[in-house]
Amino acid sequence: MQTNFLPEQLEDTHVAESEKILRKCVHCGFCTATCPTYVTLGNELDSPRGRIYLIKDMLENDRPADKEIVTHIDRCLSCLACMTTCPSGVNYMHLVDHARSHIEKTYHRPWMDRLIRTMLAKTLPYPMRFRAALRLAKLGKPFAAMFRKSERLRPLAAMLDLAPPALPKARNEPIRRDGPRRGRVVILKGCAQPVLNPGIDEATASLLGRLGIDIVAAPGEGCCGALVHHLGREDESLAQARRNVDVWSRLIDQTGLDAIIISASGCGTTIKDYGYMLRLDPAYAAKAATVSALAKDITEYLATLDLPEPAQRPGLSVAYHSACSMQHGQKITRQPKELLTRAGFVVKEPREGHLCCGSAGTYNILQPEISARLRDRKVKNIAATGADLLATGNIGCMTQIADRAGMPVVHTVELLNWAYGGREPDAVLRLDKTAQVEAHDLPGWTCPENVESTN
Ligand code: SF4
Ligand code: SF4
Numbered sequence: 001m002q003t004n005f006l007p008e009q010l011e012d013t014h015v016a017e018s019e020k021i022l023r024k025c026v027h028c029g030f031c032t033a034t035c036p037t038y039v040t041l042g043n044e045l046d047s048p049r050g051r052i053y054l055i056k057d058m059l060e061n062d063r064p065a066d067k068e069i070v071t072h073i074d075r076c077l078s079c080l081a082c083m084t085t086c087p088s089g090v091n092y093m094h095l096v097d098h099a100r101s102h103i104e105k106t107y108h109r110p111w112m113d114r115l116i117r118t119m120l121a122k123t124l125p126y127p128m129r130f131r132a133a134l135r136l137a138k139l140g141k142p143f144a145a146m147f148r149k150s151e152r153l154r155p156l157a158a159m160l161d162l163a164p165p166a167l168p169k170a171r172n173e174p175i176r177r178d179g180p181r182r183g184r185v186v187i188l189k190g191c192a193q194p195v196l197n198p199g200i201d202e203a204t205a206s207l208l209g210r211l212g213i214d215i216v217a218a219p220g221e222g223c224c225g226a227l228v229h230h231l232g233r234e235d236e237s238l239a240q241a242r243r244n245v246d247v248w249s250r251l252i253d254q255t256g257l258d259a260i261i262i263s264a265s266g267c268g269t270t271i272k273d274y275g276y277m278l279r280l281d282p283a284y285a286a287k288a289a290t291v292s293a294l295a296k297d298i299t300e301y302l303a304t305l306d307l308p309e310p311a312q313r314p315g316l317s318v319a320y321h322s323a324c325s326m327q328h329g330q331k332i333t334r335q336p337k338e339l340l341t342r343a344g345f346v347v348k349e350p351r352e353g354h355l356c357c358g359s360a361g362t363y364n365i366l367q368p369e370i371s372a373r374l375r376d377r378k379v380k381n382i383a384a385t386g387a388d389l390l391a392t393g394n395i396g397c398m399t400q401i402a403d404r405a406g407m408p409v410v411h412t413v414e415l416l417n418w419a420y421g422g423r424e425p426d427a428v429l430r431l432d433k434t435a436q437v438e439a440h441d442l443p444g445w446t447c448p449e450n451v452e453s454t455n
Contacts, residue, residue: 001022001023001024001025001026001027001052001056002023003019003022003023003056003060004060005019005059005060009059009060009062013280014098014101015059017094017098018055018059018094018095018098019059021090021091021092021094021095022052022055022056022095024088024089024090024091025049025052025086025088025090026088027049028087028088029047029049030085030086030087031047031048031049031081031082031085031086031090031092032044032047032048032049033085034081034082034084034085034354034355035047035048035081035082036077036079036081036355036356036358036374037075037076037077037370038050039355040370040373040374041075041370045068045072046072046075046076048082048086048090048092050072051072051073051076051096051099052090052092052095054068054069054072054073055069055073055095055096055098055099058099058102059098059099059102063106064106064107065099065102065103065106065107066107069099069103070103070107070109073096073099073100073103074366074367075367075370076096077324077356077358077360077363077374078093078096078230078360078361078363079324079328079356079360080092080093080269080324080325080328080329081324081328081354081355081356083328084327084328084331084354093273093329094276097229100230100231100232101232101234103232104231104232104233104234110152112152112153113152116155116156116365116366117231117366120227120231120362120365120366121227121228121231121233121236124191124192124223124227124362125191125222125223125225125227125228125240126191126222126223127191127192127194127195130191130192130195131167131195134163134164134167134195137159137160137163138163138165140156140160141160141163143160144156144157144160144161145157147160154368154369155365155366155368157368158364158365158366158368158371159365162364162365162399162400164196164399164402167195167196168196168197168198168199168426169198170198170199170202171198171199171202171423171426172202173199173202173203173205173206173422173423174206175202175205175206175209175215176209177209177212177213177214177215178209178210178211178212179212180212181212181213181214182211182212182213182305183212183213183214183258183259183305184213184214184216184255184256184257184258185208185213185214185215185216185257185258185259185260185261185301186215186216186217186218186221186248186251186257186260186261187201187204187205187208187215187261187262187263188218188221188224188260188261188262188263188264188267188271189201189218189221190223190224190262190264190267191222191223191227192395192396193263193264193395196395196398196399197395197398197411199411199414199425199426200263200264200395200411200413200414201263203411203413203414203416203417203418203422203423203425204261204263204298204413204417206417206422206423207302207413207416207417207420207422208261210420210421210422211302211305211307211420216251216255216257218247218248218251219247220243220246220247221243221244221247221248222240222243222244223240224240224241224244224262224267224270224271225237225238225239225240225241225244225270225277226266226267226269226270226361227361227362228240229270229277230360230361230362230363231362237270237277238277238278238281241270241274241277241278241288242278242281242284244271244274244291245274245278245284245287245288245291246287248260248291248294249287249290249291252290252291252294257294258294259294259295259296259301260291260294260295260296261296261297261298261301262295262296262297262298263297263298263393263411263413264393264394264395264396265297265323265325265326265329265330265332265393265394266323266325266329266361266394266395266396268295268296268297268325268326268329268330269325269329269330271291271292271295272292272295272329272330273292274288274289274291274292274295275288275289275291275292275293276292297326297330297332297335297393298393298412298413299332299335299336299339299393299412299413300330300332300335302335302339302413302416303335303338303339307339307342307420308420310342310343310344310419310420311419311420311421312344312418312419312421313343313344313419314344314345314415314418314419314428315344315345315346316345316346316387316388316389316428317345317346317347317348317385317386317387317388317389318340318345318346318347318348318387318388318389318390318391318415319348319349319350319382319385319387319389319390319391319407320336320337320340320347320348320349320390320391320392320412321350321353321357321378321382321390321391321392321397321401322336322353322392322393323357323392323393323394323396323397324356324360325394326393326394327353327354328354336391336393336412337349339412339416340391340412340415340416343415343416343419343420344419345391345415345419346387348385348386348387349385350378350381350382350384350385351381351384352377352378352381353381355374355377355378356374356378357374357375357378357397357400357401358370358371358372358373358374358375358378358400359371359375359394359396359397359399359400359401360396361396364400371400375400375401375404376404378401379401379404379405379406382401382405382406382407383405383406383407387407388407388408388431389407389408389409389410389415389427389428389431390405390407390408390409390410391409391410391411391412391415392409392411392412393411393412393413395411398410398411407431408425408427408428408430408431409427410425410427410428411425414427415428
């Protein structure tokens with residue numbers, strides 16, 4: 001694509017990077033076929049190519065963002081399916097990140113939008129605040145129907161709908177290293193995941209411990225910054241990235257680390273991009289690049305280990321939902337399915353696996369209508385597999401799909417931990433108990449004992 005930036009515009013490093021990306025696009029439009037918003041809405045301006053033109057026009061003319069571009073960029077899920085499809089290697093992720101930051105600096109959103117976005121940015125990345133917000137959401141649920149009637153308040157209704165009725169407690173699964181040490185890692189705790197499902201981190205730690213991996217505590221680490229990054233709040237996301245880089249760099253210097261293990265693929269995509277995000281900061285560029293190189297999804301790391309034979313082969317069929325951040329953001333496609341198969345599960349792949357489920361960070365709150373259409377399309381394809389369970393590697397997708405999948409939804413590592421001698425995932429326990437109730441017509445199974453009410 002031909003661009004017409006002035007030399008003085010290209011002195012801005014961000015503009016210069018975006019110009020390089022724009023020049024790679026050859027307008028072929030292959031990306032439109034796999035873009036969930038184009039597939040759903042059928043509008044060229046809601047396709048990657050259409051958005052690229054809008055961004056080019058805004059940046060080239062050095063204009064503040066206007067309502068039209070904000071509408072179409074806000075509708076982008078940052079699912080990155082377009083990057084998987086593009087034959088020219090257009091880095092749409094960095095281009096749309098720049099556009100979002102430009103929008104944040106130059107566009108004055110209506111006050112309710114600003115309020116909701118600020119509320120999300122100040123709550124979700126902080127586990128204590130998030131937990132408190134979920135408890136409050138339970139009280140607010142009766143108002144969801146009223147909020148849904150107003151376009152401006154619909155995100156509040158979506159927030160209330162997504163809040164789970166109860167929060168699970170920690171399972172207290174034993175975590176200790178067995179046998180000689182084969183590695184030393186930290187496990188990213190993150191922000192939303194330990195609140196919504198502490199069993200994922202426990203399964204990760206328990207499995208790694210039994211495989212001979214030392215787990216090093218990382219006090220001071222926090223949210224990876226992805227949530228605010230996708231809201232265009234660049235300074236906040238860089239601050240969160242720097243804090244994590246500081247914590248992990250200290251550990252790298254003190255004890256050495258073989259990997260930074262991440263079990264939420266949305267976080268993994270962002271941490272693997274720290275090197276780029278902090279490239280212009282001389283105090284952090286090298287440290288951030290080292291951190292990015294050590295960042296590994298749990299399945300990516302497990303696939304490098306010489307795994308023993310599974311302790312049991314549960315024999316269940318598992319529909320595997322590959323999160324966009326896993327398949328498009330990190331290009332991890334093979335490992336989760338191979339690990340599940342090796343562990344004795346029968347893996348089924350839903351149709352249209354490349355399409356987003358509509359979760360996408362805070363997208364299901366900020367764009368509830370498009371998100372719901374994508375979710376419904378996804379769960380239809382999942383149900384058609386006829387599998388016993390759904391496995392995925394991202395807490396956002398789990399929350400988005402959980403209520404409607406028609407089958408228990410688990411994290412991939414929970415199944416692997418179980419197959420290799422760890423505890424049976426709660427969702428599978430519920431499946432077993434439900435089956436028992438059906439078989440023997442017993443009354444009254446309601447809720448496993450380790451579920452805490454949010455009352
Ligand atoms: S990131 Fe996803 S939603 Fe956005 S333009 Fe690319 S394919 Fe479409
Ligand atoms: S597939 Fe790549 S080169 Fe073709 S229009 Fe899309 S972004 Fe541009």
